[in-house]
Structure formats: structure tokens, C-alpha cells
Amino acid sequence: MPEQIIKVKGTRDFYPEDWAYQRWLSGKLLEVGRLFGYEEYEGPILEPIELYLEKTSEEIVGQQTFTLTDRDGKSLVMRPELTPTLARMVAAKEGQLEFPVRWQSYGRFFRYERPQRGRGRAFFQWNLDLLGLESALADAEVIHVACEVFKALDLSPDLVEIRLNDRQGLESFIVDEIGIPPARIGDVLGLIDRRDKMGSQKFVAALTDSGLPSSQSGELDDALTRHQRIVSPWLDQMMGHLADRGVEDFIKLDLTIVRGFDYYTSTVFEAWAKTDLRRALFGGGRYDNLTRQVGGKREIPGIGFALGDMAIAELLKEVDRMPAESGPPTRLFVSVFSDDLLTASSALAVKSRTAGIPTELGTNPGQRLDRQFKYADRKGIPFVAVIGPDEVEKDVVTLKNLRDGSQQTLPTSALVDALKRQD
């Protein structure tokens, strides 16, 4: 026997019940976006490596992506995120698009990482972006969408929160209040980002190690501990808009939210579960120079976020918000009494399908009826039709409801109506 072929590490097989969950989740997300007027779009799954080298460090692209070489020797990347693709698509049509652009997308992404709880190498991600607006109204809208997603998934503010910060405000706080030289901002932001994980002591030590006077390290740590937020008119505006929309309960200002790299220019936010799950559910922010880096003629400001399917699934499982399994769509199983009567059963199935009722015709003529019933029952098919010699003679059909065990014999012509009544 040939060796069993195992699936690629970090990928998942979606059996019907798993796929039903994916359909449910993507349906919920896309519907929320649709209610805010966001149009769906999609890009290629393969992109030239240069698209990512522009924006991200070579190390990350080299080590954390699936890359391949095509037959012409060109390096291609299985897309690890959508934003560069979005930038490319917007830049290519920037003269023709009507701004502001509201776009959303749900698709597959790939990252070459070590799989663990809530993270694999192939995953789905929902991206939602609002492009072409500079005002805080745009940021508030996108965060409002995020809050509505929580509502749609039945996740209340006691389970989840969105931690919000203004990177520009944080930077000026660090420079003006603490007195850290502007040149050091990059390092310091990176450490602030990780402060939650390493704890206060290590944080101070790391700051000092990086060359900061220990008085400043301590002062910054104190300030981060003491202050819930920074002085930021930008955040004040956003919070005002969010309160108008009635979603402020989901929002927590948190000046330690940074999100790695220089990608974001002001607003940054991350969603976190307030449970044991120590993982960001999604994150996003404002990027004001999106299209330039991919050859666009002008800078188009934008704000958006991305939500992966795996972390949110972990949370939904943990708080019991997964939808119930629904089984196959089949409503009616038409049993086949014998070879002779296959024609009659077949005709009935055709009639039922024509009426729009998902119908399965027995494929084992003459199989004992109890087997056929058992099969339908296990499949979760709610109705079974029987056409035996008695029924054929009188042009009737026996219809059994497997849910409650009731059974009736009715004219063949009345079957469809009877089924529709019982929906």
C-alpha cells in the first residue's frame, strides 16, 4: 500500500461541518460591511515578491512567507496580507475611483509560521478599508464597523474590547513629556508594544539596555502605568463620534497599543478578548501613505483593519457562540422499495426537486426499508417518502416525519404542498 499522504503543515481540511462554520462566519462579517456600504473585492493570491519588499523588511518576507519561483525564474509570494494588494489596486485606478472608497474582502492568506492555538499557516482573513478621507470621522466609522461585528457575533463588551490609541499622540508624549530623543522613537515604540508580555521590570531593563538613561526608562514605565491615555484631540474627536454611535462601551483607550513597524501613522487599534485567550482578535489603523509605495501618483489616506478566522474561532468556542451544526441541506429522502418501483420513486424525486425541495433518491433499490430509514435518520434528513406496491396501486405516497415520528399517506400530487407546509 502506498504511504499515506499527509496534509501540508499548518493547513486545514474543511469537512462539510467545518466549512459550514466558515460560511457562517464570512457571511456575518461581509453582511456587517455591506450594511455600511462596503463593496466586496478580491485580489490575486500570488503576488510578486517586490510588492512586500517595498513595505516590510526582507527578513520577514524571506522567513515568514511561502515563496516560490515560477518557470521564468520570478519570485512569487503567497499573499500574507491584503493591504499591499489593495494599495496596488487602488493606485492603478486612482484616477477613476470615486472617493471615499469603501471596500471589503474575505479570502485566504498564508504565513510560514509555527502553527499553534489560534494560528496556522493558511487562514482566512476579512479586510475592510475606507480610503480617501482624512477626518477622524473615517476612523470612527471603521471602528464602529468593528463593534458591529462583535454585536453580530453576540460578543458583548464584557467579553471583548477594542484598545485604541493615537500613535502620533504617543510619539509626542514620549518626546515632549519624557524627553526621549526623536531618533530613539522606533526602538521605544517597539518595546512599548511588547511591554504587556515582558512585564514592567524587563521593560525598564530593556529600555536601559538600549541606551536610555535609567531615570527616563523608569519615568516612561511609570507614565505608562499611571496614564490610561494620552492627551490627543484626535482621540477625543473619535471618542465623540463613537459615543454618538452608541458603541463606546467596546472601546478602551490604551496608550500601549502601538502595532509593530511604521506602517500606521496615527490611529491604531487592536481587539482583545477579555478571557484567557491571550491573542489579538484583529487589528488595524490609519495609514496615510498607502499608495505611494507601490507606484501611485499621490498619497491616498486610509484606515482599515483585518480579522483572521482562527483567533476569533477560538474565542467563539470558548464562550459557546459557535453556531449549531446544520447537517446536509437535504429535506426529503425518497426510498426505493424495489427495482420494479424505482421508476415511481425516481419520478417523485424529480417532482420534489422541481418544486425546490432538496431531495435525495435512494441509490440501493430493494435495500431493506429499515436500512433506508436508518440512513436518512443518521444523515439528518427530516422526511422519508415510501412508495411501495400499496402506494403505487392507489397513486399515493407515504410520508414520514423522522423528527416526531408522525406518518401520513397522501396523494402523490399533494406531497410537495405537505412538505412545504411543514417547513
Add this chain to the structure above:
RNA sequence: GUGGGUGUAGCUCAGUUGGUUAGAGCGCCUGGUUGUGGCCCAGGAGGUCGGGGGUUCAAAUCCCCUCACUCACCCCA
């Protein structure tokens, strides 16, 4: 990339200080019921104990290697 854990029947798992023919529950198959699923009863099939090597009279059990899965760290665009 670093470290831990786990691999025994289709599934979830037991398996004592190494000891005879490797077990249970669920599932599956057959029959009890040749026009009726679930419940019940009786019987049955199914395992090179992840793979390879070693120690031993004897290995699921001990040792080494390897593969897979999993959890955490690093990272998280």
C-alpha cells in the same frame, strides 16, 4: 528558530515492576424485525501499539533516532 507534551481499533482513551492471545466505551457490520429510523437484546469484524534501530529469554512498556500532531516562547506585516 527554542523548549515541553502526546502518538495504542473509525473516534475518545485504559494498558500495573517489561511477561502468555493488547482491552473498554462509543461507532461500524450481521441477526432478532422481507413495509419503517432512534431504544433494547444477541453475535461479529476491525490494531505490523506512528516509523526505524537497539537492549532483553521476552518490548505498547526501557534506550537512541526519525516523522507527525499539539502547547508555549520568538514573531505576528
